[in-house]
Amino acid sequence: MQPTRCRIRPRRRAAALASVTLLTLAVSTSAGSGRLMAGAPTAAGPVALARSSPLGPCMISGPLGVQMSEGIPTPAGYARSTGTVRALNLMVDFSDAPGQGSALDRFGEFFPQTTDWFRTSSYGRLDYRPQAPIDRWLRMPKSFKAYGIERGAPFDPGYRELVQDIVATADPKVDFREYDLLNVLITPNAGPSALDTVLSVTFAGNTQAPVADGVPVANASFVYSRQDDGSGSYAETGYRVLPHENGHVFGLPDLYTQEGGGSVGHWDIMSEDWGADNDLLGWHKWKLGWLDDSQVGCASAPGTTEHVLTPLAEPGTGGKLIFVPVDSKTGYAVELRTQAGNDEAVCKTGVLIYKVAADVDTGHGPVTVIDSTKDSGGCTRSPNVHAELSDATFSPGQYFKDLRTGIRITIAGTDTKGNHQVYVTRGRPTTS
Known part of the structure; x- marks a missing residue:
């Protein structure tokens, strides 16, 4: 199967000038002998849960045609997201865009910050280890222009040729089998500024990628x-x-849409990743295996259930996520977001409610945050944050109701530790 192209990220200075992502459906079911081939099937999320378990009804899934789904479990073919992950980093330049300064300086733009971000977000469950075995610019045999890489470029032919040349140039000093993923850190003077055109892309689960040391370079990110x-x-x-x-x-899929970060805003780095810091949604943390099943409440039974949410940013035990399934493909997620960890830029703390749709593809809005203060203008003044949703969280005394399904989510109160009490009621559909 050839790599397919997802929706191109909108060209907006505010909150949307980040990475366009080109992805392929993961079809490999074998971990193989090499790391870049794909992660083990047990690497990402609660894959061992049976559908008949208490959390089974909350493991929504989408059709096979969805390129990159919010469904749980994550299919095989992607890199592992728990345990030790070794990231190969190669700094690349070209004859018409020679690397400026040290290649290790380019490496230093991303590390150790990326390692620290993943450690914080995963509560230490992802031990992300970046390695740069070649400490100089890796010069490609062709000019940057010759590869024909531009905004939204598909894998073939330009990226295939680039990966082939990267492998051929690096292979004498790099054993690709030792790594779980590849980061290609392009010299910043190759191509346009990110202020003008977004080029950064990822090819994930790409089993038809060029082979290096016997395994395909299946999971690779390119940063410009x-x-x-x-x-x-x-x-x-x-x-x-x-x-x-x-x-x-x-x-993980892209959460921004053609209009930008308007459906999720700054509540997940897969929506907005430029500017003030932000974390991942609790749903993503469960999908990646960073939350224990005991920290997830599945409100699938009729009637009213009571739940206690502890702040998502805080490590340790306690409820972090409530999921309210609507059907086998969609449902509402509920979590408590506070100004801590990777969420230090949160301007209104409280309970975040959002709808997850496993049958909606990457870049088409698979997640929609429910705004508790619609048309308020938000509470942030960061130029790179979608302001309207920045104050979307619910406070004690507020509730959300889906009139079509009769689902009601009520924030009842807080305790002395800042935990929030939430009631979920599965009632009858209503028109008011």
């Missing part, structure tokens, strides 16, 4: 330019394009 407006304002957070791209390598 710098996500900086030139003022230095985002110098400390510009690295976050890489956690976003690697999120695809782990099987």
Whole structure:
């Protein structure tokens, strides 16, 4: 199966100038002998759960035609998302775009920040180890222009040729079998500025990629330019394009749409990754295997159930996620977001409610955040955050009701530790 192209990221300066992602459906069911082949089937999320288990009804899934689904479990073919992950980093330049400065300086734009971000987000369950076995610019045999890489370029022919040349140039010093994923850090002067055109892409689960040391380079992210407006304002957070791209390598879809971050806003790095820091949704943390099954409440039974949510950013035990299935493909997720960890830029803490659709493809809006204060204008003033949804969280005394299904989610109160009490009622559909 040839790689397919997903929706191109909209060209917007505010909150949308991040990575376009080109992805392929993971079809491999074998972990193989090499790491870049794919992660083991047990690497991402609660794959061992039976549909008859208490959480079974909440393991929504989509049709096979969905390129990169929000469904649980994540299919085989992507890189592992728990345990030790070894990331091969190659800094690449071209005759018409020679690397400026040290290649290790380019490496230093992303590390150790990316490692720290994943450690914090995963509660230490992802031990992300970046390695740069070649400490100089890896010069490609063709000019950058000759590869024909531009915004939204497919894998063939340009990227296939580039990967082949990267492998041929690096292979004498690199054993690709030792790594779980590949980051190609392109010299920033190759191609346009990220302020003008987004080139960063990821090819994930690509079993038809060129082979290196006997295994296909199946999970690879390519990062271009710098996500900086030139003022230095985002110098400390510009690295976050890489956690976003690697999120695809782990099987996560794009949450932005053609209109930008309007459906999720700044509540997940797969939606907005430029500017102020932000974390992943609780649903994604469960999908990646960073939350225990005991931390997830599945509100699938009729009647009213009571739940206690602890802050998502805080490690340790306690309920982190409530899921309310609507059907086998969709449902509502509920979590408590606070100003901590990777969520330090949250301007309104509280309970976040969002709808997850496993049958909606990457880049088409598989997640929709419910705005508790619609048309408020939001509470953030960051130029790279979708402001309207920044104050979407619900506070004690507020509730959300889906009139079509009769599902009601009520935030009842808090305790002295800041935990939130939530009631989920599965009632009859109503028109008011």
